[in-house]
Amino acid sequence: MSEYGILVDYEYCTACHACEVACKQEYKRPAGKHAGVKVIEEVHQFPGGGMDVVNYPLFTKGCNMCRPRTKKGLMPSCVQHCMAACLEFGRLEELAKKMGQKKRISLWRP
Amino acid sequence: MQDTQIIKTTTWSPGPGCHGNCGVLAHVKDGRLVKVEGDPEHPWSQGRLCPRVLSMTQYAYHPDRLTKPLKRVGERGEGRWEEISWEEAFDLLEQKLGRIKEEYGPESVLFIQGTGRDIGGWIRLLAHSYGSPNVVYGLSGVACYTPRLMSMWLTQGDFCVQDAAQWLPERYEHPSYEVPECIIVWGQTIQATCPDGFFAHWIVDLMKKGTQIMVIDPRYSWFAARSKHWLQIRPGTDGALAMGFLNVILNEELYDTEFVEKWTNAPFLVRSDRNELLRESDLKSEGDSAKLVAWDSYTQDLCIWDPDRAQYAPSTAKPELEGRFEVTLKEGSSVQCHTVWSALKQRAGEYTPDRVSETTWIPPEKIKECARFYAKSKPAGIHWGLPIDTVPGTTYVGQAISHLWCVTGNLDVPGSNVIARYPFDVITYPYYSKGSGLVSLSAEQQQKRIGTWKYKAMRDFRDWGHPDTALEQIFTEDPYPIKGAWIQTSNPIAGLGMDPKKWHEALKKLDFVAVTDLFLTPTAMIADLVLPAATFLEKDSLKGWWVPLQSINKAISVPECKSDIEINLELAKRFRPDLPWSNVQEMFDDLLKPSGLTYQELRDKEWVMPPAGHPTAPYRRYEQGLLRQNQKPGFTTPSGKIELHSSWLEYWGLDPMPHHEEPPYSPVSTPELYDQYPLILTTGRRRSVYFHAEHRMIPWLREQEPDPLVEIHPDTAESLGIKEGDWVVIENWLGRCKQKARLTPVIHSDVVMAAHGWWFPEKAGEEPSLFGVWDVNINQLIPMGCNGQTGHGSPLKNMLCKIYKETDHV
Structure with a gap:
């Protein structure tokens, strides 16, 4: 499983938090505790007054990349439900190639 | 898991609360919902689901759920x-x-x-x-979508929405679809919920395909951070901005001349003495009041537009778009007339970028640049939100904005604002008076x-x-x-x-x-x-x-x-x-009759879309006679044309053309109140985990935002001695409430954005507490009865307030 990862096109994460709830539903995790993913909402302020509003889905130690689902050919629950379709599951090598074509993107191997 | 049944369905209201349409796979085991997943085969949502739908197991079996009368x-x-x-x-x-x-x-x-x-x-x-x-x-003031619906109906006889290929089962890949060059996100945190039959993240899909975004919002929103242009508008002045855009587009001739001449009532003559459309009945005693009049440049005489036949008499007429003409009436007297287009140019001419800049706080150069950007993008679309409805002058804000897509020809063409109708004319949720009831009511009632x-x-x-x-x-x-x-x-x-x-x-x-x-x-x-x-x-x-x-x-x-x-x-x-x-x-069988399907047949098909060529499917229906009952080209307005001068508004005795009305409480209209209440209060912004007053009892949702937050600019907060997380009192002459301070530079320093819909299901329900609603309900600062001349509109997003730190914790 270690050759797989999740590509996060965080430019497009709108902080809808669907990934978090999808994960908690899938693994019956309670509110108040982290599951496999957590979205951090940030407003960056730069010198000169520039700003950016960015949301970062962070994958935690609790993420198993939905092995029970991917074994059945399903997408990880967060990937499938992501409203912005900004998460992609796949082989690290292929995802890394896609990464080269785009900015504001990160690759996770939780 | 062999005994888990998967039932396909679609969302609407109770549960997620929203306007729905997402494809859902409900996983049911022994009669009990164990999981909800998105249906990847559903053309609307393509497998995606929001956190509110994904929380349905917590919602359906919540211990506080009502289960008995x-x-x-x-x-x-x-x-x-x-x-x-x-x-x-x-x-x-x-x-x-x-x-x-x-x-x-x-x-x-x-x-x-x-x-x-x-x-x-x-x-x-x-x-x-x-x-x-x-x-x-x-x-x-029915200030949610209905004012926009009416403004569109006045102008086009139908309603329009941003085209994201939602009528095409293959969606963006369909050969007849065009990705818009530009979409204006006009006053909406659209990604948080899916408003008015539109899946918000389609706009994100289109951004990935190259669509550039213009954002009109007092906040530096997520979309603003990814936009080509962001216009930080003063709340409640959207009408002025739309008029400013029209000013630039008309002055710089950035409109679609052919479309305006052929499909709008721009050439029709207006009596200058009454500001009413000149009608054939004004010209001769047997004249028809439904027939309108234009000036034929070919014969240098009047020509008559017949809405029923959708043609001029003489049929060779080439109506003048602009000009002032003296016309002899049936009584023998003469009257000055001007074309609708001349009047619109004059009206828009009043809204110079400098003047609009003073009203809206947006620099004049930015107004010009953005008007040009929208008008030159082909196709271009507008997705608009509540701020259009939440002013007493709402009818004219909606009218001005729909004029923008009409004069630029961005109407019912792929990627633009396309006409949206009930699919197959099956009415499940009546928007306007026609066909609105399963049971009719007597005229007396x-x-x-x-x-x-x-x-x-x-x-x-x-x-x-x-x-x-x-x-x-x-x-x-x-x-x-x-x-x-x-x-x-x-x-x-x-x-x-x-x-x-x-x-x-x-x-x-x-x-x-x-x-x-x-x-x-x-x-x-x-x-x-x-x-x-x-x-x-x-x-x-x-x-x-x-x-x-x-x-x-x-x-x-x-x-x-x-x-x-x-x-x-x-x-x-x-x-x-x-x-x-x-x-x-x-x-349901009765309601479905126009589709030719029974309810069971619809269930078997799961979903159906009207095919191209059906009056309820885009595109360019006005050219093909698909919109009007008589199957003539044009629109379902009284004249069959897009009415830039609205005959309905004229009939109601109101200004037939768009204009801006200053909000009733503002630095401009009530300077004395502004002295006491120096912050503009706006509210109603959505969060993806809540639908208005719902969902505070759902643990997976509440944990994302446990308290009602009011956004304050850090400079403003500092001057008031307010720190992040402080409980603060928001107050004006009507009432007060408390919310928790969220310091953020995304909000204008003269504006605060309060949360709406708050109550605490965990607190005492009985009077006087009512789940703590009076502590936090921002609507206590907003009036009833402050509506426009159409009855529509209300100042929900542009009130005044002051804020101070509350040491007393809620």
Whole structure:
């Protein structure tokens, strides 16, 4: 499983938090505790007054990349439900190639 | 897991709360919902789901969920209830509502609904069966989408939405679709929920495909951070900005001349003495008042436009777009006339970028640059939000913005604002008066609809009672008393009602209040009877807003909860035993007739989309005669043209052309109040985890935002001694509430953005607490009864306030 990862096109994460709830539903995790993913909402302020509003889905130690689902050919629950379709599951090598074509993107191997 | 059943259905209201349409796979084991997943094969949502739908297991089986009818046994609001059976509940309703009907007439009961839920048609069935014309959407000035709908209807005779290929099963890949070059996101945190039959993240899909975004928002929103242009507008001045755009587009001739000449009423003559369209009946005694007049440049004489035949006489006419002409009337006198286009140019001419800049706080150069960017992008679209509705001048804001897509030809062409109709003309949620009822009402009863005597627009567009007038009438009893209220999945004390203490007083004054809901809300707490409604997973229904046409299929049962539709039909039959439907499916069969499908056939197909060439599917229907009943090219307006000068507004005695009206409370209109309350208060922004006043009891959702937050700019907060996380009092001359300070540079330093819809399900429900609603409900700072000349619009997002630190914790 270690050759797989999740590509996060965080430019497009709108902080809808669907990934978090999808994960908690899938693994019956309670509110108040982290599951496999957590979205951090940030407003960056730069010198000169520039700003950016960015949301970062962070994958935690609790993420198993939905092995029970991917074994059945399903997408990880967060990937499938992501409203912005900004998460992609796949082989690290292929995802890394896609990464080269785009900015504001990160690759996770939780 | 072999015994897990997967049931396909689609969302709408109870549960996620929203306007729905997402494809859902409900995983059910031993009759119990174990999981909800998105349906990857569904063309609308393509497998995606929002956190509110993904929380359905927590929602459906929530311990606080209402599962039995509750009858009040103590005083109103005391919170003492007796569980009763449905039979007893219907008996009680029949008796209580029957008595009001007998003593005062059926118009004395209000049937109150909330935002676009799966009850719009059914509550009307109940009201009309009972005999009341007073279906009331309780939001002040019906200031959610209806004003925009009416402005579009006035101008185009139909409604438009941003085209994201939603009518095409293959979506963006379909060869007839074009990715828009530009989309204006006009005043909406659209990604948080999916408004008005639109899946918000389609705009994100299109951004990935190259669409550039322009954002008009007082906040530096997520979209603003990814936009080509961001216009930080002063709340409530969107009309001025739209007029400023028109100014630039008309002055710089950036409009689509061919479209304007051929498809709009721009060449029609307007009598300068009355500011009314010149009609054939003005010219000769046997003239037809439906026929309009233009100046033929070819014959240098008048020519007559016949809307029925969709042609000029003479047919060779080449009408002048601009000019002033002297016309001899039938009495022999002469009158000065000008074309609609000349008048629009003059009107728009008043809104110079400099003047608009003063009004909106947006630099004049930016206004020019953005007007050019929109007008030169082909195709371009506009997705608009609540700020269009939330000013008393709303009708003209909507009119000005729809003029933008009309004069640039961005209408019903791929990627633009396309005409949206009920799919196959199947009406599941009536938007306007035609075809709005399963049960018709006598003309005599219709005339008693509240507010129709005050607002001609409310009389002629969408058969709802006027909410602000209805609330007032509870106190004045003029022209007739209001004695009862049926409130269905709506919560005016916590969410829908402005001036909620007035709503509270009004509801307590009534003889009988029945509430249908899924949880005990602050509003349900003061009812005499509360009925437990079903979520979308527990009901059969159908959906066609705007596309596809699809069935909602019952996946689970929660004991004794009934769907809104079943409740409405069963109660309606108590007053109209002759109704022809023995169950809801039979009613659905009747509604589906225009599609040629039965309900069972629709269920088997899951969803259907009208094919190209059908009047309810895009594109360019006006060219093909697909819009009008007589199958002539053009639009369904009275003239068959896009009406830049609105004949409906003229008929109502109102200004027929767009303009800007300053908000009623603002630095400009009330400088003395602004001295005392120096911050502009805006509210209503969505979060993806809540739908208005719902979901605070759902653990997976509440953990994302446990408290009501008011956004304050850090500089403003510093000057007020407020720190991140402080509880602060927001106050004005109408009332006050407390929220938690969220310091953020995304908000303008003179504006604060408060959260709406808050109450605390975990706090005491009985009076006076009502789940702590009075501590935090921002609507206490917003009035009822402050509407425009059409009855539409209300200053929900542009009030004034002051803020100070509250040491006393809520």
